[in-house]
Amino acid sequence: MKVVTGVVGNDIHVVANRLIDISLQARGFEVFNLGVNTSLEEFIDAVVETDADILLISSLNGEAEGWCRDLQFLRSEYNLREDVIFVIGGNLAVGEANQDDIIPKYRSYGFDLVFHQVDLNTGLDELERYVKERA
């Protein structure tokens, strides 16, 4: 399966980005890594150009909150495939926030899976389970 990944917004957490890339490849995914400092539109454009199955966005300093609100709009704008899976993970809030507030918020933005302060491998296990269930 093809995965587009990268770090959204003005966020330069390159180590985390590299770890995600390596972990995805180790699990057999074909990875298109856009790196750090990536805009939401660039993510969507990469999904279109590669016909990717999964978009996995990471964010470590709460940048995602401002950058990911237009996901639904861009999805409809580009007429993306219905079965593309949208995933976001990392530290998704500025300051303190609990899962019960964060997860519904990002779901309302259009993400299928939301991992707030969840270990990388746990998140990827969950992603693989989700992919199997959807198949």
Next chain:
Amino acid sequence: MSKLLIDVGSTYFKVCQQSGINQYFRDFNKDIFDDLLNKCGDIFSNYAKEDIYICSSANGGLSTLIIGLTNSFSLKFAKNIAFNSGINIIDTILYHKIDEAKAPGELIDVVILVGGIDGIANVFDEKLFHFLRNVHYNNIVYVGTKQDAMFLSENIQELKVLGNIITEKLHVNGGELKEYLTNLYQADIVGKEDIKHLYAITANQIYSTPYIVNRSLPLIDANFDVVNPFIVVDIGGATTDIHYSRDLVRDNIVSESGFDRLVFKKLGVYKSRETLIFAAKNNEFVYELLAYLNVTENILEEESEKALRILMQLSIFLVLYKVSRLHPLYVTLHLEQLKTVVLTGGITKVLSYEEAESIMQFFYKKVLGLHAIPNIVMDYEYAIWTLGMQNDTASRS
């Protein structure tokens, strides 16, 4: 024996010998060859055809329409390659909006189709053919996913298929398209009635001047006091070109060349004066700028030396404005990091250093909110193109 270098501009001929550079104002009642022979015939007789090198910016360049899948990849990569090949982009169309897009009214020299990495299929469909039926074009080239090439070739007459410009890692691979566009440009120059006669005096390929200037940029510090990152603004009679260090751009394009260029076909001060004035009048800063220069709007209608100097200053302002963050149409340069601006072309014959400095101060203060401006270098002898030509002659010998 030394070389003779000739630049055929839309307004001046520039002729460079070992003894220095001479400029000759063109006689527009004569064709280029007759005019050049009339003015410089004696000089030519001192050189063998093999030692005469010519470049020309008098043909104005080719036009293109680009149809691509996304802004961030296919359109961005194709635009970058087209600009660097000296092609003027008339319009770009996002494929998913092609139903709403309006076909350009003018004849397009080359249409570029692009989209998708290799391995994906069915990117393009019937909508494309429907749109293309309303476009008048001379050439059409496809540089997208391999899997759609056959389908498109079967449905678009004389479609040229080249390698995909988007690699499997979503990087740009511009080699084949750049070569194709450069060859088209060359063929256009050679095919121009006025230019093709020039082969009577040279045995060498005639290149476009923007191409030659771009080649000279890595050598520029040999002749000029230039600090990187820099831009070269070439304001001529028909076009205004800007050549810039790629250090000034933040994008996802990984390219081999350290310098890119943009050609603004309609921002010249002589042949495209009307479109320059139109662009100036539609700029949000124009009235402040005219007040800053102590003139009124009426100066734009005048035919005087002062009016020409104002137009030159306007074109410097407009070209910087068009690459600034206020005008995110094509390329945004981080002008706040700029160290040197080299001004070349007809502009150095008209504007003083102080006038150029004054307009830069206005731009930096008003648009960027900065008080410090980059160092300005005036190429009074228009020597930059000779660097590129000498580079060309050296690489051949």
